[in-house]
Amino acid sequence: MIELKNVTKSYLVGKTQRVTALKDVNLNIKEGEVIVLKGASGSGKSSILSLIAALSKPTSGEIIVDEKKISKLSDNFASLYRRDNIGFIFQKYNLVPNLSARDNILLPLVPLNLSAKEAQEKLRSVMEMFEIAHKAETIVKNLSGGEQQRVAIARANVNNPKIIIADEPTANLDEKLSLAFIEILRELKSLNKTIVIATHDPLFFGLDFVDREIEIHNGSIVR
Amino acid sequence: MKNKINFYLMEFAINALLRQKYKSIFISVVFVLLTFLLTSVFFISNSIKYELNATLDALPQIIIQATKGGKHYDIETKEVSNILQIEGVSDAVARVWGYYYFQNAGVSFSLVGIDAYETQYKDSLTKIAHKYEFETEEGKPSMMIGEGVSKIMKKNYYKNYFNFIKNDGSLKRVEIAAAFESETELESNDMIVMSKDTLRDIFDMPDSQATDIVVKVANPNEIATIASKLQFMYPTAHIVTKEDLSVRYQNIFNYKSGFFLALFVIALFTFFIIIYDKVSGLSSEEKREVGILKALGWRIDDVLKEKFYESFIISFFSYIVGVALAFAFVYLFEAPLLRDIFIGYSELKPSFELSFVFDFQTLFLVFFLSVPIYIAATIIPSWRVATLESDEVIR
Structure with a gap:
């Protein structure tokens, strides 16, 4: 389903200096698999997630998702690809702070211009699934960390994407909330979602529903 | 079924304005002042020009005045x-x-x-x-x-x-x-x-x-x-033709217009500071928001449409308020303060009512001098950010 072929990604730091985040990475992820990318900060985990989500383009190599070369997509098609296929859970949730939970969850649906009934149905379904319906009208900056994360998860799922990407999802949560999040991932796995998680949180290591743990070091896959 | 107009996008734009309410209020106030001042100037000058033309038409063709010394x-x-x-x-x-x-x-x-x-x-x-x-x-x-x-x-x-x-x-x-x-x-x-x-x-x-x-x-x-x-x-007589008189009237009128020009320049200066601020780039918070929206599947044109709605709502609303205030100020309240600058003969002309002259060209001119400039100044920096890689913006 997801294939990274000889992918290299480098970033320009300042005006002249280039930093290589990924070096010649090859990776295959099957549909319905749960993959944990582990490694120290700056190892290149987040860069792999960005490339799979078409948030950035590889410097060289190819990324193929469902037989489509997403590394070659124009900006607009990359957005459409994300809209239809990707649910992204960011490390700092990346919610719009002064909007309500409801409005944040609705954000991916805004460009679709669905009928009110259809949008409402999708909204209700994810809010109930991730137990955040009772906070629908609360401004997200007034929610607790765990609640904010539920809003972020609901938002990532409101379009019913095939692929869920989570970047350090428990970095800002205590252990209890982290375990609750892991249970949510288990639920998503049961819905046959393909899940890619970048983390260095030991709670994710050795989980029964995780298919593979891949270690990244200095931009390369070591195991 | 899809609606033709994306009301969610409009709702988001309105929410965006409300989220930055102090900034929105400030921009709106400056915008209203500018539109009000500009429209008032045009309304007053249109009225006076109308009066002036009618007066000039009625002037004698030649006047002979006897002079001595x-x-x-x-x-x-x-x-x-x-x-x-x-x-x-x-x-x-x-x-x-x-x-x-x-x-x-x-x-x-x-x-x-x-x-x-x-x-x-x-x-x-x-x-x-x-x-x-x-x-x-x-x-x-x-x-x-x-x-x-x-x-x-x-x-x-x-x-x-x-x-x-x-x-x-x-x-x-x-x-x-x-x-x-x-x-x-x-x-x-x-x-x-x-x-x-x-x-x-x-x-x-x-x-x-x-x-x-x-x-x-x-x-x-x-x-x-x-x-x-x-x-x-x-x-030795002073022979005055209609053309001489017309030039004299016009000169008085143009001289008085200078005061308005000064006021107008001040308002315009403030407006362009706002425009400059907008064009020089979005705040880090605004950039981040554009990045988030792109990451959630918004296309560049979705972002630009939202920014268009946002800037159109604030600028068009301010334009309407400014024009309405100018209308009331000039035609209902007889333009207190400003009128005297223009007419200037308060001693000679005991009372003077500004004639109602409705000119669509004036309204279009004020519109094109304000609303599209503001919209462009909002959209261009948003477009610059929206075309960057979302990853780069969010990081």
Whole structure:
């Protein structure tokens, strides 16, 4: 389903200096698999997630998702690809702070211009699934960390994407909330979602529903 | 089923404005001020130009004023028959007119004398001459007064008559026959029309003399030629053509416009600081938001549409409010403060109402000078951010 072929990604730091985040990475992820990318900060985990989500383009190599070369997509098609296929859970949730939970969850649906009934149905379904319906009208900056994360998860799922990407999802949560999040991932796995998680949180290591743990070091896959 | 208009996008745009309410209010206030000032200037200048054009149309083609040592003196009425001998002159009328300073109110009135049997030098006076009598049934002298004069006289308890103070200190009582409305406010508002005899009596002017002589030329293209002939005939006289007067009026008007220009430049300067601030880039928070939206599947044009709605709502709303305020300020409240700068003859013109002149071009001009500039200044930096890689923006 997801294939990274000889992918290299480098970033320009300042005006002249280039930093290589990924070096010649090859990776295959099957549909319905749960993959944990582990490694120290700056190892290149987040860069792999960005490339799979078409948030950035590889410097060289190819990324193929469902037989489509997403590394070659124009900006607009990359957005459409994300809209239809990707649910992204960011490390700092990346919610719009002064909007309500409801409005944040609705954000991916805004460009679709669905009928009110259809949008409402999708909204209700994810809010109930991730137990955040009772906070629908609360401004997200007034929610607790765990609640904010539920809003972020609901938002990532409101379009019913095939692929869920989570970047350090428990970095800002205590252990209890982290375990609750892991249970949510288990639920998503049961819905046959393909899940890619970048983390260095030991709670994710050795989980029964995780298919593979891949270690990244200095931009390369070591195991 | 999809709606044609994306109301979610509009709702998001409105929410975005409400989320930054202090910034939105500040921009809106500056925008309203700019639109208000600009529209007021145009409304006032349109009104005055309209009045001015009407006044200029009514001006005599040539005026001959007798001068001695550079000073204006009364002219002999017998010169009328000499002037009529000039080929191309269709008519010549000796005018009796002047200003009367009414000390109680601190204003000056324009006094015009006409005789019913004479050919009048302009249409408005012909109408007055036909419509009114300059004597009451009891044989007392009477006069017609402009609306501005009427208001001031009533304020000073002169409802039916007015006592003019003559040169020798005696009083000349003249009955008020009626107040008239003329096509142009500028011309008639401060005007008093009475018989030439009555006016000569007030000004202590002999029958053989007049204030000046106005000359009518059959072919308007020959005005300059006739003027030079008259100058040749009366070397010391001051010969004024309609064109000279028109330039003088326009100069006063343009000079007054300078004050407005200064105010306008200040407002425009503030507006362009906002525009500069917008064009120079989005705040880190705004950039991040664009990055999040892109990461959630918004296309560049979705982001730009949202920014368009946002800027259109604030700028169009401010434009409408500014125009409505200018409309009320100029036409309902008679443009207090600003009006005096433009008209400037508060002593000479006791009261002057700005005529309603509705001009779509003015509204379009103000619209195009403000709304599209603001929208462009909002969209361009958003477009710059939206075309960056989302990953780069969010990081």
